[in-house]
Amino acid sequence: KLGVRHVTVTVNCLHSAIGEKIYQHVHYQGKRYQGAYGTSILIQNQTAGIKELTSQGVLVKVNIVMIQGINDSHVPVIVKNVKDLGASLTNIMPLIPAEGSTFENYAQTSMRDIKIMRDICAVVLPQMSHCRQCRADAIGLLGDDRSLDFRDPEVTKETRPEVPGKPGREQYRIAVATRDGRLVDRHFGHTSEFAIYRGDGEVFQLVEKRKVVRYCNGKEDCDEEDRHNTVNALQDCHVVLSLRIGYHARERLLKKGILSFELYDTVENGLKQAAEKLEKAGKKSG
Numbered sequence: 617k618l619g620v621r622h623v624t625v626t627v628n629c630l631h632s633a634i635g636e637k638i639y640q641h642v643h644y645q646g647k648r649y650q651g652a653y654g655t656s657i658l659i660q661n662q663t664a665g666i667k668e669l670t671s672q673g674v675l676v677k678v679n680i681v682m683i684q685g686i687n688d689s690h691v692p693v694i695v696k697n698v699k700d701l702g703a704s705l706t707n708i709m710p711l712i713p714a715e716g717s718t719f720e721n722y723a724q725t726s727m728r729d730i731k732i733m734r735d736i737c738a739v740v741l742p743q744m745s746h747c748r749q750c751r752a753d754a755i756g757l758l759g760d761d762r763s764l765d766f767r768d769p770e771v772t773k774e775t776r777p778e779v780p781g782k783p784g785r786e787q788y789r790i791a792v793a794t795r796d797g798r799l800v801d802r803h804f805g806h807t808s809e810f811a812i813y814r815g816d817g818e819v820f821q822l823v824e825k826r827k828v829v830r831y832c833n834g835k836e837d838c839d840e841e842d843r844h845n846t847v848n849a850l851q852d853c854h855v856v857l858s859l860r861i862g863y864h865a866r867e868r869l870l871k872k873g874i875l876s877f878e879l880y881d882t883v884e885n886g887l888k889q890a891a892e893k894l895e896k897a898g899k900k901s902g
Contacts, residue, residue, distance in 0.1 A: 623669050624707075625662060626679040627694055629687050632656040637686050640718060663701060670702025677705045677744065682725050682733060684711070695737040707744035708734050713863055724863030727832075789814050789823075790890050791850045792883055793858035797822070800879055800886045804861035805832030805843065810850065811883070817891035820884075826850075832862070843868070850874060855890045857883075 629635040635655025642654035649657055669676050678698045682688050695706050710725035734743040791810040793802035812824040828849050831842030847868045850856060856869060856876045866876045877893065879886055 620674060622675045622677070624677045624679055625666055625669075625703075626681070627659075627662050627666075627698060628681050628683075629655070629690060630659060630663075630694055630697055631690070632659065634687050634690055635659060638683065638718075663697070666698060666701045666703060675705075676701075676703045677707060678703045679707045679709060681709050681711055682730060683719065683722070684725055684729070688725075688729070688733070691733055692737055692740070695740050699741045703741065705742050705744055706737065708737065712860065722863075786895075787814060787816055788855065788891055788894055789853045790820070790887055791826070791853045791856045792886065793856070794883055797883060800857045800881055800883055801859055803832070804846075804856065804858040804865050804876070806830055807846075807858065810856075812853065813883075813887055815887065815891070817888070817895060820887045847872065847874075854894055857886045857890055 628638050632652035632655040635658065636650075636652045639655055639658065641648050641650045642658045643649075644654075644657050644661070648654075666676050666678070676698075678694075680687075680691055680694055682691055687694075691708060695708075698706060708730055710727060710730050711719060711722060712724055713720050713722050734745060737743055790813045792800055792813060793804055793807040794811050795801055797811055808828060808830040810826045810828065811822055812826050813820045814823045815821060826849060828846045829839075829842045831839040831846060843865055847865065850869070851872050851874065853874055856874060858876065858878060859880055860878055861876050869876050875890075875893070875897070877886075877890055879889065881889075
């Protein structure tokens, strides 16, 4: 009735003993459940939903986040199961540790291990290999995220260079992964040019466009030497803003005293948010 033809469902486990290591709690019909019982409710609804969708002719893609030491050996079982339920495709993705999450201190799953797992599971079901790790609330197409078009118009105004701030105020240098200077919309490893802004937290000015070598294509392991060179190219910055950044790149930046923040917003808002975090952290310009 709604004209829905494609649906993506995330399934990270089929056993509640594994699920309780992944999910802290599950909300279902207005109630909160924890532990193995909670994850059993989640698994039951995921599998029932996939079966119902495919029985109605809807094409279902299943996302699987592969977490080393937790569900990695379980992934082939998931793929076989969702195939039997009628799924058309699976997308095996790496864990990307997010600040504040249960897995913030986990290492990011390597793309080499992801590729090996995709090759193993491709014998059972076709595998998606062009994933760009979109946010769950993304709107649009790959390479054309239109999410901000559906937010408050005030949020979408274009960032324009302004005059430098007042003398004597702390100055920050911030590198931004952006396609056109309007949005923070590029992955760190996919960026070949960073926009460098300098400002005092209230007023920022674009001072440079700095070219680097794109070191990651999303399919193979990222080039270590080029990643090292990219980090070194930004060592005069206090913060890097990007849509996504891998664990290893984030750690290398941090060792040089450079903070990194993930967000999808206007460059203007991103710069202000970064400055606020810097001020809270007490990080001052040299």
